[in-house]
Amino acid sequence: MPVRVSPARRALVYLLLALASLAVVFPLLLAFSYSFMSESEIATYPPPLLPRAPTLDNYARVIATIPIGRYLVNSFVVSALVVLGQIITASLAAFAFVFLEFRWKTALFFIFLSTLMVPWEATIIPNYMTIRDLGWLDTYQGLAVPFMATAFGTFLLRQSFLQIPRDLRDAAVIDGAGPLRLLAMVVIPLARPALGTVAVYGFLSTWNQYFWPLLVTNQTLMRTTQIGVVQLRFEETLRWGLLMAGVMMIALPTLALLVLGQRQLVRGLTAGAVKG
């Protein structure tokens, strides 16, 4: 939208922005507020907005109830492993689709894309049987390996690689660089925004997983954060404050990551634009 705006118009835009942002972020703000309230304060009507006597009890209780530190570590390790795997597999695959000529390139690309259309639910039952057969229940590899290939990431990187100027590529080839050198020295550095995007998206998706870790981990100590949250629910006595404190502790790292990565994300998606 155009540049020159009157102060009145600017104020209006800021107001709209503030209202819209508030509306979107409201549930999170509420959770934040509730996390400092006691049970009997929450179980009142009309529903309270701000705590009258803020307390850190809920946070203390979360730490005492579930091994949240361990859960955060597990989620972090698994997410990092997945991101690492995805960057490697997607870069290699996208490179092949962009820089190499070979038979059945289109068919293979379509096979990649088709995995996006297979709902995870259609494969989850056999998948946990596979992980079980491999003896990978309750392991980081069991949690991470199935997600280390990504058609979405491959697709995105392909778009990004396609935007690298021909002359740069040709120059490197003439210098005698083999495919791997080309990939490492020329392509990857230029595709950093897109790689950042794949990394952030992969990290967040893995961090937010609930069902797969639920199935594949039996040991509490191998569990991940989203399971921890749901664990706070199954009590004979409902404690919303406790639950909200847990939610906050788990959402905050990802929110921090979002703040850091948000610029990366937008830039990356522009560079790897889905223009067909």
Place this chain on the structure above:
Amino acid sequence: MTFPVGRATRRLAIALVFLAPSLVLFAAFVFVPLTRTLYISLFFTTPTGRLAAFAGLEQYVELLTSALFRSGILASTLFALYAVPFGIALALLLAVLANQRLRGINFFRTLMSSTIAVSAAVGSLLFLMLYNPSLGLLNYLLSLLGLRGIAWLQDPGSAVVSLSVTTMWLVLGFNIIVLLAGLQGVPEELYEAAKLDGASGAMLFFRITVPLVSPFLFFLLVVDTIQVLQAFTQIHVLTRGGPVDATRTIVYSLYLDAFQNFQFGFASAQAFVLFLIVLVLTVLQFRYIEPRVHYQ
């Protein structure tokens, strides 16, 4: 783009080396399981998961003729119809709003895209709190306005809407990020030129913005539809498939049959059918909607 290697087979071999890591993982965790699902769906199974007797296509017939399947299709369809187009439209409006060159705009952008950092489980719990008919904020706000509270999760019609709203919220962050990227690819000069010609705000939006952002709109249509049709957590936390199976989508039925009722054979048939449905739907989207997308 051609790499100066020799014969075609050698080129294919090299390419396969690059594709191998992805292909092996896809084979192991997508295609083989899919085939195995198909295999299991042809058997009756015991509650502990062992194959009991060959069923052939019997479980498919039972599934496709069951009332629950029909209501599941309806639930999934309604859910997608409510959540996807409105979610994208809302995201577009917000992205346009956030596409200004103003001071501190990144702060607002971060806030608006914050839902991407919230998992389905967490988001659903937050909304469960809001939807509580007697203690939840939503009904309280309504009562302040003198309106009756809505049975958000207890009435079949509202339950689908409530579920859709929750899903829209969860996907909003992702949608906004994608659309922001798209909007930034629209050249300023186009707007300048149009304004000089006397175009109004609405015209600018519909004649310039939407067409040029359409590749991203299409991308979101495909991706969001797939996500919504596979959504499980929100249903599990908020409605458990009810009330009266109104939110019992195919995915949720699949969950219940596999993990509550322990009918693995039947669940596998449902899983395979779900796969086919999403596949067909995506192909249809590419065939009929993509041609209307405006590529530069």
Place this chain on the structure above:
Amino acid sequence: MRRTLTLVTAFVLAAAACGGGGPAGPGEQAGKAPDKSVQPASKIVFWHSMSGVNGDAVNRMVENFNKSQSKITVEAIFQGAYDDSLSKLNTALASNSAPTIIQVFDIGQRFMIDSGEIVPVQAFVDRDKYDTSDFEPAVINYYRVQNTLYSMPFNSSSSILYYNKEAFKEAGLDPEKPPKTFEEVTDYAKKLTKKDASGQTVRYGFHQSIYGWLFEQYMAVSGALYADNGNGRDARAGKVVFNDAKGKTILDWWKAGVDGGYFWNPGIDNDGSANAFNAGKSAMYVESTARLRGHINATAGKFTIGTGRYPRPANAPADGGNIIGGASVYIMKSRPAEEQQAAWEFVKFIASPPTQSQFQADTGYYPIRKAAYDEGPSKEWAAKYPQFLTAVDQIRQAPQNRATNGAVIGVFAQARQRIQKAIEEVLLGKSSTKDALDTAAADVNAAIDKYNKTTK
């Protein structure tokens, strides 16, 4: 491509080979207890579904056991809610990584028996001539099927009426006289419902969440069977029978209350239902006895809680009574004899009066032994929460028969969920009570047929 095809085929065959397994063997292959001379293993694994306060109680129990002797160490692991835990058990059994002893919810009884994967507790009881005469009849009879005790009761609760004494006084009702019958509940609820100037209901008289367990309790106090063949206890259940006149009475009463505007409908959200009572949104409600302490804590300073017997129809026969709910622990057959032996030692510890008494004080569940009530923690608890006396009297005075012992069917989780759908249909006016129950019964019967086909 051809090479890929061959690879894929090989994969498929391999995948089909492992995990597929052959046709199922006979359903009941209950294990035998190991010989008395077998030395107990030094470490066993215990899967449970207790979190929060109850999780602490379990951990305390396990710690006490581990400290009380030096031969066996029990490792307790929380495995999510009951249904998640059971799913996981299935996968663990198939990969030979089952726990030694696992807590399974009450309605999973038939499933566990049919799995052929357990060593019935009875085997140990018989071998060691373990005395079970002191066990609470209502509790132990639930878990005894055809005279065999398959599991050891672990945490037991029932359902009672909770009410707000101040609200009673306000409405001119005697706060020491809770309603006993459906008709009285209706009557009281009408008096307790409060509306404001604009006609909005500020407080309802009564509410109950759409929870299949509550319906099962209503059937039991009405003296009605849930399933045939003696509630599935004389022989394997062939069909459900809850679509009789007694089931209809329950739903008719429920619907009339909701339609009349004095029963509130919280839907399926049990926690929301409990919270609404705490917040004073309704004056009476029914739920598990295990929630008592939580309620007292949440309402301290707001209002006084009273407890009453679970309501029943006025014309209910004298032999109606409440069922026990909760969970029990099973010893798994696939584990080595040494582990089973160690598990039995732990089970005996669980069942001992001091442990039971402490567990009651920590959680609010019924002790499974009568002698536990004489122990210190139980006495303190009784003094602190006199309201619990209602719950104790209720199960002590319940006659023991097939109806009050509860049903045993393999598809109970499905049945319970199907009943919830029937209740929703009735309350939303989408179906008459008779039709709703009939179609529910038909669906559940179809499921039972399927179940029985693969487990015979």
